[in-house]
Amino acid sequence: MKIPISQRLLCCAAQVPVGARVADIGCDHGYLGIYLLQNGLATRVTASDLREKPLEKARENARRFGVAAFMEFAVADGLAAVAPETVDTIVVAGMGGDNIAAILDAAPWVRDPRYTLILQPQTSGNDLRRYLGEAGFAIEAERLVRDGGFLYFTILARFGGGRPLTPGEQYLSPQLLHSGDPLLGAYFDRVLAALARTVAGISAGGDFEKLSYYQRALDEVREMRNQYDSSNHP
Ligand SMILES: C[S@@+](CC[C@H](N)C(=O)[O-])C[C@H]1O[C@@H](n2cnc3c(N)ncnc32)[C@H](O)[C@@H]1O
Incomplete structure (x- = not known):
């Protein structure tokens, strides 16, 4: 069965x-x-x-x-x-x-x-x-x-x-980034969209500590995406 x-x-x-x-x-x-x-x-x-x-x-x-x-x-x-x-x-x-x-x-x-x-x-x-x-x-x-x-x-x-991970690594670990997983592009899309929404929401509310964490995560994941795109489609 x-x-x-x-x-x-x-x-x-x-x-x-x-x-x-x-x-x-x-x-x-x-x-x-x-x-x-x-x-x-x-x-x-x-x-x-x-x-x-x-x-x-x-x-x-x-x-x-x-x-x-x-x-x-x-x-x-x-x-x-x-x-x-x-x-x-x-x-x-x-x-x-x-x-x-x-x-x-x-x-x-x-x-x-x-x-x-x-x-x-x-x-x-x-x-x-x-x-x-x-x-x-x-x-x-x-x-x-x-x-x-x-x-x-x-x-x-x-x-x-x-070791303690940076905000960006907490969303996309170095192991996943270098995994060659065929779904990584879709994962980037999902994480970047979610982080951008969160940053926009917090910016309106004015919680600066939270904002700095999510903004850093967003910047780092964007940078990872640039590296990923240039190494996959040079
Ligand atoms: C959504 S189900 C997931 C079931 C299965 N592991 C899977 O991934 O398909 C979550 C299960 O975790 C149990 N659960 C939640 N918190 C728990 C805890 N602290 N200790 C043990 N079981 C827990 C719930 O009772 C429920 O049966």
């Missing part, structure tokens, strides 16, 4: 190291973990969600797809129910970037290079990248994916060697 998994989650799955022991935080229906087990990408999956209802569904789906023996289930906030020695890969997908940052921050044990983090924020990606840099996590790779008319990105990160 084929699992009805989204392109967005498949993009997360593609970054999971083969044979991983995975924690899927905010698992909802559990499709990601089930797919990883069905395809031999994970050997065990801890599926955790804040709410009981989705977890019941995930349990039922795991049974239906024949992988329940390789999964553990927990109702918990973030990583609270995950025993650090039982996993090496942590996926947090489909939540706001600020929520993902809060989940990582509440579990100091993830500050260890042995853990591969695969993060897919739906909103506030800049807040998540800012948090990662300030907390010392390095972004190793980013990928873009189109799903249902939306453009999403996934971050592969690990503790160690991270």
